[in-house]
């Protein structure tokens with residue numbers, strides 16, 4: 001167990017140092033949600049989006065998870081390049097635990113996206129968001145869960161494709177419907193019946209709804225329960241998938 | 252004492268156009284401290300054999316023990332005791348030589364202080380000291396190759412696997428690398444298992460040669476014995492020997508390295 005933790009910390013450290021070397025990347029990721037806040041948020045302030053609380057309490061949770069969705073889903077790009085340099089194989093031939101090879105990476109990703117989420121929240125607070133502190137912290141936990149899941153899946157997918165050129169369109173093809181169906185921008189409760197039903201098949205919807213509940217201080221309801229259950233299931237499936245890939249990558 | 256022994260080791264790939272039998276049953280014993288040359292034309296199954304022996308690829312048939320550990324039952328043991336230098340290396344071009352060497356030591360469970368000392372030591376032995384702070388991208392072909400080998404030695408493995416160590420190097424760097432391989436064995440007693448499709452390299456470096464063709468061993472012996480047996484005279488070239496065994500020649504110029 002201590003070996004496993006040390007392995008994970010080692011892999012995490014390697015990738016964290018790499019991220020810290022490119023400050024641009026760290027800030028750039030937060031740019032899209034901040035632009036949404038500045039240029040799109042004001043459109044919504046007067047609209048009756050929320051059954052409870054303000055429009056900001058609906059929009060900001062969506063932006064946080066959008067950060068995870070669009071950021072983490074593209075993490076796989078890095079591993080395509082690493083694979084081409086033989087780095088993945090070199091690590092697979094060491095005695096380091098396969099789970100640590102995955103977790104070290106995805107925890108770095110989660111740390112990056114939570115940091116960007118903090119920046120987004122600071123801007124949102126300045127623009128008028130009011131939400132309980134515990135709710136915001138829960139929001140970060142969901143961002144981390146989303147990042148770990150999506151980054152794991154992204155790495156798995158990337159290990160199977162041979163070129164970065166084929167990876168980008170593939171991820172977009174999954175991400176666009178995921179974003180629209182999960183109601184990241186506008187809550188799905190506004191949708192007509194058939195669309196609302198369809199969106200219940202999209203796991204991210206439960207995460208967004210849970211963060212929205214957290215932002216209005218509703219921690220004990222069924223929305224939060226479903227959110228936590230879906231997040232746990234998503235984590236279990238994606239981390240297992242990702243680890244299996246490091247175990248027997250034929251790449 | 253045998254450090255590697257395989258029996259019937261085989262690997263078949265399932266591809267869209269049907270199964271490919273890359274390795275069709277290899278029986279092989281390698282003694283401790285030996286430099287073994289695994290010689291064969293491109294596509295003979297050399298890399299596939301190496302990837303099985305280093306746990307990267309699961310065999311579809313047969314069994315093997317490497318450095319006292321069973322390949323399938325104790326892959327972690329095999330990994331801890333062997334080093335593998337892939338044909339195209341495995342360093343990240345954006346990271347410095349020192350950081351890669353230290354990380355490599357730590358991936359093999361050296362403490363931070365041990366890994367740092369080992370990086371210095373390897374740099375001294377492999378003539379990389381001046382390059383420690385450089386990014387890996389800024390190394391020449393020969394320097395890169397020395398770094399790749401240093402990475403494979405980070406944890407003082409009992410067995411070092413080298414896949415086509417000199418493919419793509421200029422003649423000067425090639426002979427430097429041969430000296431390095433000899434030095435590694437002389438200094439640390441490391442068993443070296445190297446693949447090559449260059450006859451001169453196999454001849455110059457190996458104590459023993461195993462010639463593979465189409466996934467099978469077709470000859471096994473010292474370079475001199477093989478020359479005598481298959482071409483009638485110890486002065487025969489390995490080229491002649493290869494021709495006599497397989498009915499085909501191997502010309503390094505024709506051989507285009509296949510990155511796998």
Ligand SMILES: Nc1ncnc2c1ncn2[C@@H]1O[C@H](COP(=O)(O)OP(=O)(O)O)[C@@H](O)[C@H]1O
Nearest residue numbers: 264266271273292293294295296297298299511
């Ligand atoms: N992942 C793979 N999938 C399908 N076929 C493969 C794979 N890897 C190797 N092969 C095939 O197996 C044979 C042996 O390849 P390899 O071991 O790389 O040969 P060598 O290293 O001797 O040049 C070749 O025909 C090659 O095309």
Ligand SMILES: [Mg+2]
Nearest residue numbers: 297298338511
């Ligand atoms: Mg090869």
